[in-house]
Structures are given as structure tokens and as C-alpha cells.
Amino acid sequence: MNITRENIDELNAVVKVDIAKEDYAPKVEKILKDYRKNANIPGFRKGHVPMGMVKKQYGQAVLVDEVNKLLQDALNKYLTEEKLDVLGNPIPKEQEDFDWNKEEYSFEFELGLAPEFEVNLDLEKPVTKYNIVADEKMVNTQLESMQKQYGKLISKDEVDDEKDIVAGTFKNEEEGIEKESSVELEKINGKKNLNKFMGSKVGDTIKLKTKNLFKDDHQLIDLLGIDHDKAHDLDIEVEFTISEVNKRELADLDQELFDKLFGKDKVKSVTELKDKIKEDAAKQFEQQSDQQLMNDVTETLIDNTKFELPKEFLQKWIRTVGEKPLTEEEAVEEYEKSEKGLRYQLIEGKIINDNKLEVQFEDLKAFSHEKIKEQMAQFGQMNPSEKELDDIASRILSNQDEVKRLSEQLMNEKLLDFYKENMKFEEKEVTYDEFVKEIYQ
CATH class of the missing domain: 3.10.50.30 (Transcription elongation factor, GreA/GreB, C-terminal domain)
Structure with missing residues (x-):
């Protein structure tokens, strides 16, 4: 077997795989012999069917199957050994005069190659980082809601x-x-x-x-x-x-209400209650602020990181990758919708690799513990034991879909922390209403 590559340009290549008879013949022969041992053909005792008849009936199907297996294995191994960063999957080139009756075969595959680029985090125009605070109106509304609840x-x-x-x-x-x-x-x-x-x-x-x-x-x-x-x-x-x-x-703003809300003597005055409301609101707003920051950093990096993509290859690949083949127009439309996401995937992947951002199992376990504690707290279980957390985490982490979901969440947090440490931001303090108006209107 021989594999060669021709680079068309920096983003496109063609890989040619030559398969000789000695690459597949021993395997095909062995499978056909096994077929012969077990074949039930009228007029012949089991195991005594002539090999010529077995080859005539099964030979080409076995040949095609084995050559395809060899081809896929060889191609995957080549891409790994050559450390080729490909986009999508290799696309086989059509061969009008292909003949399975020959003894040697050649196959060609088009490749779309990932571009080389650098990510600059030191931007001229810094991204806005919103610090959302609870204003007096919101605090008073929350205060009245608590009084209603316990009134x-x-x-x-x-x-x-x-x-x-x-x-x-x-x-x-x-x-x-x-x-x-x-x-x-x-x-x-x-x-x-x-x-x-x-x-x-x-x-x-x-x-x-x-x-x-x-x-x-x-x-x-x-x-x-x-x-x-x-x-x-x-x-x-x-x-x-x-x-x-x-x-x-409305319930009176007295110690009895404070104790019901936060536990005995944790809050002792209306001023402390308002401070606690502000503190709790800040934690809730931090999640929204972080999500908006991640969205804005993503958009900014896409806009400021310039590189070409193998556009024609990707559109061709999109046509064939789904359950139902797309027309050229549909593939172009789908590519245009997904191009931004693909660009950020490449940018994100480079940042992760260049800065060795990894999700280790111990990180994932600790992260799952925090998520479990948050959920249990919603049902009033404030202090679960380590054994309870370990038991629940073990069940969750035995599910591959859950592992994938949690790993993505954790990596997202690691990326956000990385951006906060390595990018300059323009801090902006806003109330929640101002934040909603600025972002969504």
C-alpha cells in the first residue's frame, strides 16, 4: 500500500491511496474459506462447496468490503501520523472508469485543511465587562415580595x-x-x-x-x-x-422575619437585609454578566482574527454529510449560517492548545460536586456529606453524555477565566434594567 499527498494550496490537498493485491488478498481468501466451511448450498455437503462457486457468489462483495476497511484504516492512520488538521471529513473523488475486476486500486480523497493563524488578545478597543448591581428600586421590590410571601x-x-x-x-x-x-x-x-x-x-x-x-x-x-x-x-x-x-x-420587617428568611440572627436590621438582598442579586447577576462577556469576547475574537477557510471544500462536504443530500444552493446557505461558529471553534481550539487548558478528571469531579450542591440547596439540603456527593457524582460521571456536557461547561469556565486574566476590559456598572435595555434593545 502506498499513500501520497499533493497540496493544492495552503487549505486544500488531495491524498491518493494505492492498494495492491497483496494488501487485501490474504484476508479475502481467509474469509472466503470460512464462508466455504459454513455455506449451505443445495446439492453440496456442508464444507464441500467448490471454492469457485463460493468466489462467484461472495467474492466481489467480500473484496469490496475488505478494500474499504483497509482504505479507511490506512487513511485515518495517515492523517494521524502526518498530524494533519483537517476540517470536515475527506471527500472521495469520483472515478468514472473504476473497475473492481482489476487487482490493484487507486483512490483519491479531497482534504480541507485548517488554516494557520495567531490570536491577538491585546485589542485596540476593549470589550465591555458589565457589573450589574441591584438599585434601590429592585431592592425595595424584593423586600416587598418577601413581606408578601410571609404576610x-x-x-x-x-x-x-x-x-x-x-x-x-x-x-x-x-x-x-x-x-x-x-x-x-x-x-x-x-x-x-x-x-x-x-x-x-x-x-x-x-x-x-x-x-x-x-x-x-x-x-x-x-x-x-x-x-x-x-x-x-x-x-x-x-x-x-x-x-x-x-x-x-405585609409581614413586619422584624427579627422574626429576618430569622425565617436567613436563619437565626444572620440578619439583624433592615439595612443588613437590604445588603443581603444586594449580595444575593450580585451573585445571580454575575452569571448573566459572565454569559454576556463570553458572547462579546467570542464576537470580538471572530471579528479580529482573520484567516481564510477552504470554503468550496466545506460547501461540498456539507452537501454530503447529512442524512439527505443538499443542493448547491442549500449547501451555500448552510455554510453561511455555520461559518461564524466554525471560525470560533478554530480560535477556541487554538487558545486551548496554545495555553494547555485541560479538563482533568479531578477537576471534573470537583465541578460535578459543586453542581450537585447547588441543586440540593434548592431543595433545602444545605450540607450534604462528601459520601453523598461522591455517590451521586459517580453515577453522573458513569454516563458519557453527562461527562461530555459537564466537560464542555467546565472548559467554558476555564476559557472565561483565561479571558478575564489575559484581556483588557472596559468595566461598566449598570442596574439590571440598564443592562437589559443596552443588551436586548
């Missing part, structure tokens, strides 16, 4: 406050709606709708239009018992018969 409902005879909570039954016979629900009047949209509730008492029935009834259409899903798609732009009339009117009395 109590006091029964009333009549609706007279825009913060009242009204229980009752929504009905619309035509749509098959009959649902007992509790409505927080603060979530009602517009004075016109709100005024329909004012002055109403237990036993009264109010007629309401569902369109723009709530500040968020999704409220209709639970209140009317309808599905998500139906809730959007639903425009029907419903009757709401009141069964209860309540006002919510």
Missing part, C-alpha cells in the same frame, strides 16, 4: 383597593372555560378593567374582555386553564363570579 390575607366584604386579591370563577361556555382562580388586582391592565372590580362584593359577577386584561397575556394560562398558544391575543368575553375578597397584610 397574611385578611378577608373583606368589598373590593376597595387596587392591591386587593379577588378569588372567584371564570366562565365562558362557548370556549368550555370554568376555572376557579385568584386574581391579584395589581396585575390587571388599565384603569378601565380595574374599575370593573372596584366596589364589587362576594357573589357579584363581572363581565371582562380577555384582550389586554392583564399586563402579561401569560396570566391567562393559569387563570383560565388554557394552553400557551391560545393565551396570546385571546379576545373573548368571560364572566367572573366573586367568591372571596382579601387584602394582603
